[in-house]
Amino acid sequence: xxKTVLELTDSHAHIDDEGFxxxxxxxxxxxxxxxxxxxxxxxxxxxxxxxxAAICATHPEAHGAYGLHPIYIDRHRPEHLxxxxxxxxxxxxxxxxxxxxxxxxxxxxxxxQREVFHQQLKVARDVDLPVIVHARRAMDEVxxxxxxxxxxRGVVHSFSGSEQQxxxxxxxxxxxxxxxxxxxxxxxxxxxxxxxxxxxxxLLEPDAPDQxxxxxxxxxxxxxxxxxxxxxxxxLRGESQEAIATATTxxxxxxxxxx
Numbered sequence: 001x002x003k004t005v006l007e008l009t010d011s012h013a014h015i016d017d018e019g020f021x022x023x024x025x026x027x028x029x030x031x032x033x034x035x036x037x038x039x040x041x042x043x044x045x046x047x048x049x050x051x052x053a054a055i056c057a058t059h060p061e062a063h064g065a066y067g068l069h070p071i072y073i074d075r076h077r078p079e080h081l082x083x084x085x086x087x088x089x090x091x092x093x094x095x096x097x098x099x100x101x102x103x104x105x106x107x108x109x110x111x112x113q114r115e116v117f118h119q120q121l122k123v124a125r126d127v128d129l130p131v132i133v134h135a136r137r138a139m140d141e142v143x144x145x146x147x148x149x150x151x152x153r154g155v156v157h158s159f160s161g162s163e164q165q166x167x168x169x170x171x172x173x174x175x176x177x178x179x180x181x182x183x184x185x186x187x188x189x190x191x192x193x194x195x196x197x198x199x200x201x202x203l204l205e206p207d208a209p210d211q212x213x214x215x216x217x218x219x220x221x222x223x224x225x226x227x228x229x230x231x232x233x234x235x236l237r238g239e240s241q242e243a244i245a246t247a248t249t250x251x252x253x254x255x256x257x258x259x
Contacts, residue, residue: 006035006242007035007037007249008034008204008226009037009039009203009204009248009249009252010031010038010040010223011040011155011204011252011256012040012098012132012155012177012179012205012206012207013039013040013041014044014209015041015055015223016041016048016051016055017209019220020222027224030222031061031222032061033224034223034225034226035227036061036223036227037061037249038063038252038253039062039063039223040063040094040132041062041064042067042098042157043064043066043067043068043097043098044069044071044072044098045068045072045075046075046076046080046083049064049066049087052064052066053091056092063092063256063258064091065095065096065098066084066091066093067097067099067131067132068084068099068116068120069098069099070099070100070113070134071102071108071134073108073109073113076116081123084120084123085127088127093129094129094257094258095124095129095130095131095132095256096123096127096132097131097133098133098134099116099117099120099121099132099133099134100117100133100134100135100142100156101117101134101135101136101142102134102135102136102138103136103137103138114145117142118149121146121149122149124152124154125149125150125152130154130155130255130256131146131153131154132157133146133154133155133157139156139165140165142156146172152172152173152174153173153174154174155175155176155255156169156174156175156176156177157176157205157207158177158179158211159176159177160181162189163193166197169201170198174201175202175203175251175255176193176202176203177203177205178204178233179204179205179207179213179226179229180207180212180225181211182229183213183228185214194233194237195236199237199247199248199251200247202248202251203251204248206221206223206226208220209221209222212225213225213232216228230244
């Protein structure tokens with residue numbers, strides 16, 4: 001029996017990645033068949049902005065977000081921060097992202113990450129856009145920084161922190177994004193958070209092409225697999241797939257201004 005087609009929003013997918021070059025059109029079709037009606041496409045560096053803008057111009061279900069990812073801190077130049085405000089003025093954007101802090105990789109310059117993160121948060125506040133945040137082994141600092149700057153809203157994607165850290169994010173009006181990792185049975189802490197959290201603070205994401213779910217280990221991830229994330233979240237919460245799809249899609253629409 002075919003699955004019921006639900007309306008879903010993918011809040012985080014790097015579909016501009018070169019791994020989609022050979023089948024991007026088919027990837028969009030598979031996403032539509034799975035019920036994915038909107039896909040938020042966050043940038044990683046200055047060079048990715050043009051690719052994302054081009055994809056969004058030809059695929060109305062794709063929505064661009066522009067920013068400088070902390071993992072690629074060595075690629076970012078001072079002029080790129082200045083160019084970000086111009087990019088947001090001249091191209092439709094639903095968020096500033098992907099931005100944040102990554103203290104997992106020891107070779108990354110921490111002070112430079114902090115500087116770039118702070119400046120991008122201020123840009124987002126000034127243009128009144130939400131932020132899409134990467135926080136790896138830096139959750140407490142990310143949260144305290146956003147609280148200190150103030151006037152911000154957004155999502156910490158691929159959340160992997162504690163329940164207390166999640167509550168601190170909700171307290172400042174932020175969402176958490178959950179994707180492939182929640183489908184793995186060993187992710188007990190994350191599963192508990194997703195099962196018991198306020199539904200109005202949850203977004204669904206695959207983080208394509210990375211972090212495939214339990215059914216696609218070792219494969220390239222893609223937006224169509226969001227349906228499997230939905231299945232697991234509904235099971236964990238003891239709610240219908242329709243209820244979770246409706247709530248998380250409305251959360252994304254409200255946060256990113258999607259129509």
